[in-house]
Amino acid sequence: MTRFVDGGLIDRTRPLAFTFDGQAYRGFAGDTLASALTANGVRLIGRSFKYHRPRGLFSAGSDEPNALVELRTGARREPNTRATTVELYDGLDAASQNRWPSLDFDLQAAGGLFAPLLGAGFYYKTFMWPAALWEKLYEPVIRRAAGLGRAAEAPDPDAYEKAYAFCDVLVIGGGAAGLMAALTAGRSGARVILVDEDFRLGGRILSEREEIDDAPSLQFVARAEAELAAMPEVRVMRRTTVFGVYDGGTYGALERVGDHLPVPAPFTPRQRYWKIVARRAVLCAGAGDRPIVFGGNDRPGVMSAQALRSYAVRYAAAAGSPAVVFANNGYAWSAAFDAAAAGVPIAAIVDVRAEPPPVQMERANRRGIRVIAGGEVIATSGKLLSSVTVRARGRTETIAAQILAVSGGSSPTLALTSHFGGKPVYRADIAGFVPGVLPPGLSVAGAAAGEYSLARCLAAGAARGAEAANDLGFTARATPVPQAQDKPITVSPFWHVAQSRGLAFVDLQNDVTAKDIAIAHQEGFRAVELLKRYTTLGMATDQGRTSNVNGLAMMAALTGQDIETTGTTLFRPPFTPVAIGAIAGHHREKDFRATRPTPTHAWARAQGATFVEAGLWLRAQYFPRAGEADWLETVKREVTATRASVGLIDVSTFGKIDLQGPDVGRFLDRVYINTFSTLAVGKVRYGVMLREDGMVMDDGTTARLADTHYLMTTTTANAAKVYQHLEFCLQVLWPDLDVQIASVSEQWAQVSIAGPRARDVLARIADAPLDVSNAGLPYMGVAQGSVMGGIAARIFRVSFSGELGYEIAVPARHGAPLARALMEAGAPFDITPYGTEALGVMRIEKGHVSGNELNGQTSVADLGLGRMASTKKDHIGRVLSERPAFRDPDRPTLVGFKPVDPKDRLRAGAHFLRHGRSAVLANDEGYMTSVAFSPTLGHWIGLGLLARGPERIGETVRAYDPVRGADIPVEICRPGFVDPEGERLRV
């Protein structure tokens, strides 16, 4: 057991049981998985990504590069979680990853023998040739070797959600600076949100034995927390990570609501994805300890100096004894002193500086800690660290140690500051990068700004918090500030022990070594962005938080440039990984998008309809009856019944736009290619509208209900797009027009009845004095009145099927009653409900174009509608519809097709080729857009776009469909297989 008998911020009265690789352990409330493993003497936690080298804990925070583990089992299994950020709970089940057959003995670690071969650019160089092998051999092999951990193989049983929050001042990080920023801004009355990724506020204070105002600093944290909790306009969000900075002061944050529980509490999500809109933000994210690059620096037991301190002070644990400290700065010394006080024997402090500051020497002396000044660690040994070899002043010495605590200085945690492109700036005095140009509204305080020392963090937090609040008109005071006595530390830049033995790792997560940096340099990948991509330095979950600075400092040394000139790469969101499930939130599976039921949905369901998605809508696709073998049989019945007598379909999903005002006619003349200002009141006209580029945008019918009142219908798919287009035209193109529009798509349920007996059915539900006779309501007429004994209705005599047809619109609440009334009225005529399939068959039989033809690539001429366009007026898309390409007589144009052998089935998507021509793109003459089995004709029919199609009626071409292995002769015919003269429409 390596848990100290007392101390630490753990609750020894609340033991927690957990397992790691099947072995049972115990920890305490307040532990992380990492600290609990440490307390149990577990030093080997994982295997590295590329070489499968044994690895232990490097850090105690979210910058951990090594200790990625799998949590939980079954559907909740979750790979690549940093053990350092996992809050321990009773029953936690964790496993190491990237090892086989066991963590202790890993076969792929033999790859380590070939490590010299797997250096930078290995894949680029090795798998170049022969190229043919790439898809079949190289890529599968690489994919198998790549990746860490295993995703769960069952759907995630937990819920995730999104939420919005708003504040005046967002404080990111709850350490000394963040607490002061939040307190200062909060006291001014500003709305403050304080976010911290830990489950406990305090930041580094929790891991250090410092004093504030002459009392243990934890008392300051407790007071601050209490004061913040008492402020009504302050909200503290623990277990929450701000992962990105976005436009308009928006910050993305992930709250781990239930990650610290075996399963989330009832009715609560696992995680919550926040969009926080803040007028100002203060980044107080602290700084991370930087490794030093030397041979054997990845051995389990080598960790950051501040991690040693965190485990010892906060968690009362150490992963072995004794510890050696290897550093170039005073902060590491204070870590050693704190660790010693907590109970970790310190065998030696090895400092690269020949003459460390006398005050530090004196402190070490007082504690009886040996100092090796001017020393460097040149080797380590043991599968788990057992000794370190130190060279100092020409002498080499091996010291027994289970922990080697390393610090090359601090790196401010500034990732968020570069999300708007701000490049970090190098400061030689602290040998680190500090934030450069900041995102609008964001300021930085404390260690994140390179302001090291507790005293400066407290003051800077208060100052930035006050500035942020005062900027917004609040009155905040940055003083007085609680006092701490520590002094800024001194650091002597040091990156790399060049003369050391064994692989020296720069990036632990990606297994990038000092040698890889040298290879990149040698091969010309010297710019930092190239270095990153060539070596993978700084990629993956930690985004190089522990590795970037060393890597570029070493490149700077190789190129002879200074670090400032060498520069650094930028950080992108997210700061730490964000689960896709959290981004999706509520919108997954059936809730991915809204499902829109039609007004008759429940009625259709009761009729046994099968439904199909049409955009967000769910429409009845067909209404199968007992004994029907398949959908085709059902659809044949629906079509035949409709053409023979009468059928019914809900067409409420069409877009409906109400247009009012004296200028509607002029407006429609400009929007449609044909003329609507001349349409008589009580009449309906089919219209086609173009995009500015001349392509067809949408079609539909528009009715004139009154002199200054029109009603437009659009296709289901384009309902929102057309409305948006009309708004744009009115607001931007012609603001002078007096036209008011309103979407009434949802207001009106619309049911279409079609077939020779349609009028008989309609007459039975129409209220007097509504005249639905052929004279009273002729083809392309609209009547307003009431049906079903007083329900307001609009009746449009239009037809998509080619039969005598009416569309009856009633307020949406009456949609289902209307369907039932029509079914009842139609019973004597065997009225048949039909779905979108039968509708599609009938419109193809009739030769009407639909979505397959209005595909954004067709002009009116392509669709055979060119003569509709009025030449007497201008309209949107007119100019560009006269482009030469549109006038090319070889453009594929709409025609109909039928198979030469009536038994052949047509396939949409088949391409047309002249007989005898080879099936190559150059010979392509167009393609089949829509096909259907025509019950009326007894064989398959199709519509398609064919070069010079209308001139070639009667010819045959090949319909070539390599995808489904079909190649059949088809005859070109006029589109319009049923009632081409339209006599049925007018009876």
Added chain:
Amino acid sequence: MSDLLSHHPVTDLVPEGHYGPDAAQPGLTAQVVDGLALATVAARKGASGALAQAVLDAFGIALVDAPKVSFLGDLSFIGTAPGRWLATAGGAPAAHVARLQGALADAAALTDQSDGSLIIDVYGPKARMALAKLVPLDLHPAVFAPGDAAATAAALIPLVVWQLNDMPAYRFAVPRSFAPAFLRALVSGAAEFGVTVSGTARG
């Protein structure tokens, strides 16, 4: 997806009942409101002043051209866009439209929308917290108060919302076909606080 609703058809309104932990008092209630007539009122070109005058003369309401509610008695004008309002009142749609038509026809285009939207009231002590998961608006009482309105989107659904009182109670006008999806999103997020759904049985 929350287990709460996974077995319920996505096309139907969430059934009436209590969702979430048992509690003496629900954190909030979502209630489908019946019997409200709706109409869009869009000012004719250059007739904003005339419209405001006509509204004042006919109904005694000072019409505000902003995302605000102008109301007297049960007649409310909710600003949804410049020069555009949603007018709501109790009673039958035809009577509502006729009343508006009679007073405003010269200055505005009127369109019956009584069947276009479902009116859903969300109220209770936890309404604000629950709506923070749904509505991308700052509902802090200092920012959004009774009489404030917004045309916005929630759970990818276009809608209009306005605040009725400082209980707080919010009223949503949700396009009819989106109402099931709106209630699913609302209840999934609100269950944590305990939410009672009512008025959905009438469909």
